[in-house]
Amino acid sequence: METVLAKPVADLDYEIFQKHVKEKTGIDLSAYKRPQMERRLRSLAEREGARSLREYVALLERRPELVDSLRSRITINVSELFRNPDRFLDLQNRILPQLAAQHAQLQIWSAGCSYGAEAYSVAMILEEMGLAHRARILATDIDEEMLARGKAGIFSLADVRNVSSERLRRCFVSTNNGYQVADRVRSQVEFRHHDLLKDNFGRGFNLVICRNVVIYFTEETKRELYNKFWKSLTPQGVLFIGSTEYITQPYKLGYESIGLFFYRRIPQVTEEN
Numbered sequence: 360m361e362t363v364l365a366k367p368v369a370d371l372d373y374e375i376f377q378k379h380v381k382e383k384t385g386i387d388l389s390a391y392k393r394p395q396m397e398r399r400l401r402s403l404a405e406r407e408g409a410r411s412l413r414e415y416v417a418l419l420e421r422r423p424e425l426v427d428s429l430r431s432r433i434t435i436n437v438s439e440l441f442r443n444p445d446r447f448l449d450l451q452n453r454i455l456p457q458l459a460a461q462h463a464q465l466q467i468w469s470a471g472c473s474y475g476a477e478a479y480s481v482a483m484i485l486e487e488m489g490l491a492h493r494a495r496i497l498a499t500d501i502d503e504e505m506l507a508r509g510k511a512g513i514f515s516l517a518d519v520r521n522v523s524s525e526r527l528r529r530c531f532v533s534t535n536n537g538y539q540v541a542d543r544v545r546s547q548v549e550f551r552h553h554d555l556l557k558d559n560f561g562r563g564f565n566l567v568i569c570r571n572v573v574i575y576f577t578e579e580t581k582r583e584l585y586n587k588f589w590k591s592l593t594p595q596g597v598l599f600i601g602s603t604e605y606i607t608q609p610y611k612l613g614y615e616s617i618g619l620f621f622y623r624r625i626p627q628v629t630e631e632n
């Protein structure tokens with residue numbers, strides 16, 4: 360049996376560090392892929408002047424204001440409106456019409472929404488399709504700062520690079536520091552704090568969008584999350600994942616692939632299976 364003493368110092372260092380991170384931020388690092396995360400955190404520690412993770416923990420004790428930069432280093436909030444535009448076209452032309460034909464009301468969940476780019480992209484599409492009044496979009500994330508940005512709906516020039524000039528004109532108001540989503544579109548999205556690793560998952564969603572989030576998690580956590588999303592979806596509900604992601608053997612989790620990065624909950628499979 361492996362004893363604590365038999366572990367390499369670096370492993371022990373990281374395990375102790377994980378405990379501190381959980382205490383300080385509530386984030387459970389053990390579910391995130393270690394090599395990538397450790398690299399990111401060691402480089403942050405170094406930038407703050409610490410020579411090891413232990414020193415970094417001591418620094419965080421002395422200077423609690425550094426916890427915010429630690430949290431944003433972990434959460435990786437990169438996003439943009441209509442990220443991978445061809446996938447949003449497919450969503451608009453194929454997936455949403457199918458869902459709208461099946462359901463009077465559409466319940467949509469953007470999980471790991473960062474500052475809301477994904478949720479607002481869907482809101483704009485729904486408006487164009489004349490479906491806004493039949494849809495509710497929930498956008499959740501673990502990072503309060505990003506949720507506040509999402510609620511404000513302000514986007515930089517870089518964020519809007521995939522937004523057509525027609526959409527920019529119709530759905531945004533130009534501001535000093537970029538573009539703000541029009542109130543009408545903002546009111547379609549509800550932002551809420553939710554930790555995918557510890558909070559309960561809602562039910563009855565026709566579309567769950569979780570893109571570029573599970574890539575940071577271990578294989579085991581990833582599969583657990585896909586299983587929980589399955590339970591959150593209505594029969595034939597659709598899971599939309601990121602363009603560098605795939606689900607291996609989706610049928611084992613009760614999904615069928617219905618095109619690049621879209622998976623449908625197989626209707627015949629019930630929760631007991």
Ligand SMILES: C[S@@+](CC[C@H](N)C(=O)[O-])C[C@H]1O[C@@H](n2cnc3c(N)ncnc32)[C@H](O)[C@@H]1O
Nearest residue numbers: 434436437438471473500501502554555570571
């Ligand atoms: C790279 S962004 C993806 C944003 C958006 N989905 C997209 O593809 O453009 C990853 C997001 O996942 C969030 N995240 C990380 N761990 C999370 C967790 N345990 N629960 C909920 N959100 C989490 C981060 O805060 C971050 O905003």
